[in-house]
Amino acid sequence: LPGEDAIMIPKTDDGRVLFAVPWHNKVVVGTTDTPLDEHSLEPMAKEEEIEFILKTAQKYLAKKPTRADVRSVFAGLRPLAAPKEGDTKTKEISRSHKLIVSESGLITITGGKWTTFRKMGEDTIDKAEEVAGMERRKSTSESLKVHGFEESTDYNDPLYFYGSDRDAIMEMAKENSSLKEKLHPDHEHIAAEVIWAARNEMARTVEDFLARRIRILFLDARVAMDMAETVAELMAGELGYDEEWISHQIKEFTTLANRYVLQEYTPKALETINSN
Template sequence: MKFERGEFIKAISEVELWDVIIIGGGATGLGIAVDAASRGYTTLLVEQADFAKGTSSRSTKLVHGGVRYLAQGDIGLVYEALQERGLLFKNAPHLVKEQEFIIPCFGLKSKYMYLIGLKIYDLLAGNRGFKHSAFLKVDKVHTAIPGLKTKGLLGGVRYSDGQFNDARLAINLAQTSAEKGGVLLNYIKVTGLLKTGNKVSGIKAIDTETNKDYTLKGKIVINATGVFVDDILQMDVPATKPIVRPSQGVHLVLDQSFLNGASALMIPKTEDGRVLFAVPWYGSLLLGTTDTPLDNHSLEPVALEKEIDFILNTATKYLTKKPTRADVLSVFAGLRPLAAPGKDTNTTKEISRSHKLIVSASGLITITGGKWTTYRKMAEDVVDKAIEVGGLSAVKCISKNISIHGAATGLMGDPLAVYGSDAQEIRKLTAADPNLKEIVLDGHATIKAEVVWAVRNEMARTIEDVLARRLRILFLDARAAILMAPTVAYIMALELGYNKDWETRQVTQFTTLANQYLLEPYYPDVLSNSKKIAI
């Protein structure tokens, strides 16, 4: 089925009974949609906002086994994640690449502890094409990371992990599911659960674009809503106690000159016991993360001042160029849907990182916890359980060998490499209309054809969808995203058939949102440039 919202809306009006209905369009839900559709089940996924709007677009951009989990002795979790890292590297080569990390050593004890630990990490990973760990002398560390302070440095331990583009992987997973027959819709909000007797038999939902209500029946309903799982569980049983404790992770984005090298920096233990990463990402530097327990969840979490200060202060201790608030290009917060224990706790160290599968008395399946790296294994576990609970015909999982939409190699250096095999399709757009080769904003490589592609082929419905998740500009440079907004709105209005009022509302709403990603307000008179943006 074509990955197009109108086609999918038509499908949900025609299908009387789905085998599998998935609530939630993040990493877990999309993984389930790929798995279920590839096994031949009629599959529907609904997401209240955009795909990967929440946690799944706000990660540290790492496909990893979790070095810190190894230090905690969770060998099983690390082994599983490293096997899944290898599969992602194979199945999505356009989005996942090897990234070298260096752990600085300021004492002999840390040198041998990290080196031994990472040799175990190598063994657990097996022969998956990643470089093995090694100790580097001070001069080699300085060559790899010129921006690292070397006073008291004995050297560093080098190891490799995976890096990826989380929101791009999400949209490619959605496309993969659609290619297998799945139906996936953003901006469809679940308002209630259908029941036959005491069993969940479907969902009630509303299309937030048109305000049209839908009643959708399914043999099995899966709650994969991340930090929102308790909201769905309470639709089933109103008195249900929360099973998730959200933890906030914050990242700051700086110019890559602060590290001034291609290798990433990993500080395994800061003053308060947290891990700090400084990772090159699309020409910028990603600093993070924090681990702050919260009592509430939202679609747009906001970084706390203490989190911003922690990251800047910690980075200052290791970088020769001191980062300040004025240097921050973007700041974003994400909520981890950690499976909460039965007791009261205020430390995320006591909350499980592994995933947890729950089947309610009503037959509702809920999946919590986990991380991006293990999304495929989580999905396999969920669909296996859905077969059992929903009485579906048993079909074996084949997702280990499914190439994700766009999978292609040999694209190094291509400005459209992130699109994989779709890059050639975007070039066809520019061949048909040379105006689409124009860049959206001076100083940035994004061309107008990418906006057109996002609307026509990736179900982007708003400026935010395009600039936050399809192009990632909001996460890399929020001021640039604000300046791009009028051009993006104009192109989208032409594609979607909207008027000037829609453009103005979209630009206003996006500018307000983008300012939440900045430490200082930025409200340029962007609408005055409208005469320059025609295509």
């Protein structure tokens, strides 16, 4: 997509809404809504969902996306607070959260979504104060500045999402020139980010870093697999792990990341491990 504007398709063939949102120089296209009876820690998109998204996006994007354009496919499970009456189709159920207080005073929150997490927390604490008979205090979370806050952001800086931590990461790279090395020739992430994540962000596995710190698994799963060896070696050096740990991490992450691609991929690092 040119620029930073997203596209919303308000009504698709089956009545669902489809989005195309620019994200870290890629475009995230979705979503689908499929009821499931079975649950998994790593849910996978169904083939019909992939085809639905591609087919619908082709109608609206100038460059019609094909399977070859897909860099990563990911899915998640969403808890929905079912209504007591009315339509029970998942696409019609409100994404709002509900608070339930049991006879014992246990507070349960259900439903909701990532984008309303702060309000969910505020409402839960307010309810806890009410149930416990505590003094009510007004929440300050709406204006609370989180770690890394800066008054302005330079989105052209590859490390902009670290906020105020960026300077500390660059200082590490300045003190040790090897930490300036890129993790992949086509991306701006550098070795210092791995060390920073292990020291300051509790990253303990390759997946921690590639999926939950720099998000590259969700942006380009093949690139993430190519990065795995370097990331594992850097983390092992920082955390005191051996070669066996490095090999295990590469194998484990490659297995996981292959769930995010449409065609199985074997990085060179894994080919070397398997040949030994």
